[in-house]
Amino acid sequence: MSSPLTVSRGSPMYVGALLGPGLLMLPGLTAAVAGPASVLTWTALLVLSGLLGWVFAALGIHLPSANGVQGYVALGLGRTASTATSWTFLAGIVAGTPIVCLIGGSYVADLAGAARGTACLIATGIVLAVLAITSRGLRTSSTVQFGLVLLLLAVVAVSVVGGAFAARAEHWTPFAPHGWAAVGTAAAPLMLSFVGWEAAAPLTARLTNPRRQLPRIVAITLAVTSLLYLSLAAVTIGALGPDAGGSTPVAKLLVLAVGPAGVVLASVSAVVLTIGTVNAYLSGAATLARSLTSHDQTSDTPPRPLNVAILVSGAVLFSLLGTGVLELESLVAVPSAMFLVVYLGCTAAAWRLLSGGVRVAAAVAFVIVLVILVFTATAAIPAVAVALVALSWSARRGNRDRSRPLPWGRSSADRRVRCPEPRT
DSSP states (O other): OOOOBOHHHHHHHHHHHHOOTHHHHHHHHHHHHHGGGHHHHHHHHHHHHHHHHHHHHHHHHHOTTSTTHHHHHHHHHOHHHHHHHHHHHHHHHHHHHHHHHHHHHHHHHHHHTOOHHHHHHHHHHHHHHHHHHHTTOHHHHHHHHHHHHHHHHHHHHHHHHHHHTTOOGGGGOSSOTTOTHHHHHTHHHHGGGTOOHHHHGGGGGGBSOHHHHHHHHHHHHHHHHHHHHHHHHHHHHHHHGGGGGSSOHHHHHHHHHHTTHHHHHHHHHHHHHHHHHHHHHHHHHHHHHHHHTTOOTTOOSOOHHHHHHHHHHHHHHHHHHHTTSSOHHHHTHHHHHHHHHHHHHHHHHHHHHBOTHHHHHHHHHHHHHHHHHHHTGGGHHHHHHHHHHHHHHHHHHHHHHTTSOOTTSOOGGGTTOOBOOOOO
């Protein structure tokens, strides 16, 4: 039986879906690209995250049983678009899980001075650990997530406070050493830390009272992520200055705060963030995966085909990365592009389904996501390929399914229902 979610259990799942191990390195990478002006990139993407949170909250309130991404797009754009969006989302999970785990493993390996093979072994252990957690069901996943988020908040607080004492005003000049265009360039890799609303969307069906609970969960999620992102981005620049552009900025901040033990804390944080992110994604994707693979809809664990696909994907990627055939930096944007395609489908569907201010928010978010997708360049090719294959497959069987009612209580003929603006 599926377990219900409360605000206290749901909020960590949403926070965990948005946060990721990229939080530990992206402040440094974006500082290398745009200098101190990278804080503008963080701020702009937080605005986008707020718009997406508003849109997904409105969809979840008015369509709480719509099965998340799959249902929203089906009701707004039709079955064919829903199929393409859903399979692109699952492709992002299958491809992104090993990559996210490897980011965490690489962070730990770099701090320990270990080789790439060690990073792959750590990443493999993280994948297996998360699959073991999610196999126990949503209640176990949410309980683990709550503890992980609390631990993460404590570690980030220590790094921010410690780094703040070392901040220098001169580290903020010149503000845009690489030009203002670099602010946009930094947005493409940084988007990896802002995807997650689509993964948490299916959890709405587990809430006992979405209209009351969802606005609170979204507000808590935005507040926590905004505080973490902006404080880390600002302190990284203010405290580290010319050294802010490295791949382990949080470790350096923790060393400033607590000395050599900061390296250990940074390693623990990398593992915590990785487990938390993948746990939230797999928990949110379980319902969608069961729907697409015709598995038991009363269960709250990921179906076996999804777990097997992740293990196979991880084995292939870790082998290629471990032997030097591929580089992690070239792969990070691939799952981000897939989730951006999902956002395009969801925001387009929201524009058709909703009304009032949230409809405008959906339109603005659609345009911003499209611009960021352009900046991903060739990394968007796998996402587009998956979407096109799914579109073609769905179109071939579309005629026979068109008259069958959607499983969320509406037929495809009235999927363009207009929902009133939520009172959030």
